Amino acid sequence: MKLIALPAFSDNYLWLWQQDQQAVVVDPGDAAPVLQTLAQHGLTLVAILVTHHHADHTGGVRALHDATGAQVFGPAREEVPAPFTPVMHGDSFTLLGQAIQVLDVPGHTAGHVAYVLPQAPQSPVLFCGDTLFSGGCGRIFEGSPKQMLASLDLLASLPSDTQVCCAHEYTLSNLRFALAVEPSNIDLQTYTVQCQQRRAEGLPTLPAQLGTELQINPFLRARHPDVRHAVAQHAGLSALEQTDDVAVFAALREWKNDFK
Numbered sequence: 001m002k003l004i005a006l007p008a009f010s011d012n013y014l015w016l017w018q019q020d021q022q023a024v025v026v027d028p029g030d031a032a033p034v035l036q037t038l039a040q041h042g043l044t045l046v047a048i049l050v051t052h053h054h055a056d057h058t059g060g061v062r063a064l065h066d067a068t069g070a071q072v073f074g075p076a077r078e079e080v081p082a083p084f085t086p087v088m089h090g091d092s093f094t095l096l097g098q099a100i101q102v103l104d105v106p107g108h109t110a111g112h113v114a115y116v117l118p119q120a121p122q123s124p125v126l127f128c129g130d131t132l133f134s135g136g137c138g139r140i141f142e143g144s145p146k147q148m149l150a151s152l153d154l155l156a157s158l159p160s161d162t163q164v165c166c167a168h169e170y171t172l173s174n175l176r177f178a179l180a181v182e183p184s185n186i187d188l189q190t191y192t193v194q195c196q197q198r199r200a201e202g203l204p205t206l207p208a209q210l211g212t213e214l215q216i217n218p219f220l221r222a223r224h225p226d227v228r229h230a231v232a233q234h235a236g237l238s239a240l241e242q243t244d245d246v247a248v249f250a251a252l253r254e255w256k257n258d259f260k
């Protein structure tokens, strides 16, 4: 099993999961780089997985479906621009010999789903769309901070060796914010240097490791005393608000929204 991050637009990755001469693509916002890779390696596309309805994740679905006949799976509560098999929390199915589990992770969009391959050969694989990024999380467009926190808690409960396949290369800008929140976090400092080196070499910073994210990602650490304290200081939270996980998380997300 091979995972390939195909760059698209300014910072998207279309994840191609290859097994022998077959492939599955996740969130193809653009069909062209996928078709090119399929042709280049002589691969057959068997399925398209969609995490949420945004155009940078679905723009190539129709063209890929029409060109290859690949089966499309997408969130039951959202629109996908091709005939698709709707999936929701608790659903499971098999592709390329791998079991896939569906998780509901609302917040970025109302019906956002994630796909987990719990028995992938090296370690579990997570396709999380725009819910979790390395060092950050998606903006809350359609859901509430409470929903987003619950979605991130769910993803954080996966095995720590899970490979996190995020849909955008936002890592370095996320880490600048993370360092503003937790300037003394040694793991965060070390990881930032590693990611800067990878980007300098033109390599993706992804997949991320979930265990690392738990050490460095402020949005997975919103209950950590250091993060809580920094957010309380920045947002001027009352003593009562500081004890409210959702209030702290919401203020953290707002801080990031305004961060330059």
Ligand SMILES: [Zn+2]
Pocket (backbone or CB within 6 Å): 052, 054, 108, 130
């Ligand atoms: Zn999105």
Ligand SMILES: [Zn+2]
Pocket (backbone or CB within 6 Å): 054, 056, 057, 130, 167, 168
């Ligand atoms: Zn996106």
